[in-house]
Amino acid sequence: MTTITRNLPWFIRDLGVSIVGKECYTSLIENLDFGDVKCIKYSISKGLGIGIVVGGSIVKVPQVLLIVRAKSARGLSLPAYILETLSYAITLEYAYRNEFPFSTYGENLFLTIQNVLITLLIILHAPRGTDKTANAVIASLGMLVFFLATSIIPLPLLALLQVTTLPLSLFSKIPQIRQNSRAQSTGQLSAFAVVSQVLGCAARLFTTATEVGDNIVSAGFALALVLNLVLGAQLWMYWGRDDVRERVAVPAEKFKSRASPAVAAYEPTPVAWERSATPPPQSPATGGRKWARKVD
Known part of the structure; x- marks a missing residue:
């Protein structure tokens, strides 16, 4: 086996020497000395x-x-x-x-x-x-x-x-x-x-x-x-917390976007006539007589 490792092409040898150095290349690659702990650690370090x-x-x-x-x-x-x-x-x-x-x-x-x-x-x-x-x-x-x-x-x-x-x-x-x-x-x-x-x-x-x-x-x-x-x-x-928040927020946004403009724009106005001397006009169907009796 060492006959092959000692006769590798020059570009492989030069690359190996440039990475781990001549000493460790000779020990680990050419001589296959896997008991050389120092060179093994150095080679692992180089690889990492x-x-x-x-x-x-x-x-x-x-x-x-x-x-x-x-x-x-x-x-x-x-x-x-x-x-x-x-x-x-x-x-x-x-x-x-x-x-x-x-x-x-x-x-x-x-x-x-x-x-x-x-x-x-x-x-x-x-x-x-x-x-x-x-x-x-x-x-x-x-x-x-x-x-x-x-x-x-x-x-x-x-x-x-x-x-x-x-x-x-x-x-x-x-x-x-x-x-x-x-x-x-x-x-x-x-x-x-x-x-x-x-x-x-x-x-x-x-x-x-x-x-x-x-x-x-x-x-x-x-x-x-x-x-x-x-x-x-x-x-x-x-x-995953961001995903949960997005799933909760999306339906609310869709609901807002689907609401009709009239509903979205509607805001209840305060009842201003309670203290007013002149009550607002009322239609007969909604209690006009009652208002008349109250004014009388």
Whole structure:
């Protein structure tokens, strides 16, 4: 068997070496040494990392589509997405400047881009009475300035910013958790995005410990995992409540739409003649004699 694995085509060999390194490729692929625990863990970490990066490129697309189709960002917290975007951007720049393997942080690039888009959609679908265009421009410029600043500041200061991603992760989820709790609904929150983030954070804890060993980054993923689990629990608790409300509301709306204009426009007027000196005219059929006797 090793005769075959040691003579694989060059493009397969080069791809394997680029993913797991020459040492682990030789041990696991060429020599079929499945007792090499170190290389097995490293290979699993690489596989998970690549899967997370690929998944991160589409994980929030369902959230974008939900907002666009519904033309509403109901249930989504703007402060939560702004803080989450800042956290992703800091982690992305910190990992890039420290030359971590792309498979350990690449999803942050795609998550940052998708979060910027969702943030702008939330602003554009804000309630009436707000200057949506101005707010979108201000938010875009603010995020651009922030991204540029993180790319030029000294590395020690960037490391300090990376520490701030811990409270940023906390405060980015609390507004969304609180909003869900108050509304007893998750609105347009995407279940696919939340579940994917739970799995991604769990996998990232393993890949970070295996390939990077940065305690700050690991702590950030651990906190994000806990908070995403809370969001997942809320999705499970409030699942289907919006559908129930819509089913209850639709018949009432249909009843209103089917009511005749005369009935809809009718409002009983107060009886103004009780204290009036001159009573309203009455037809003979409805008691004109009675009124005559009363006046007499």
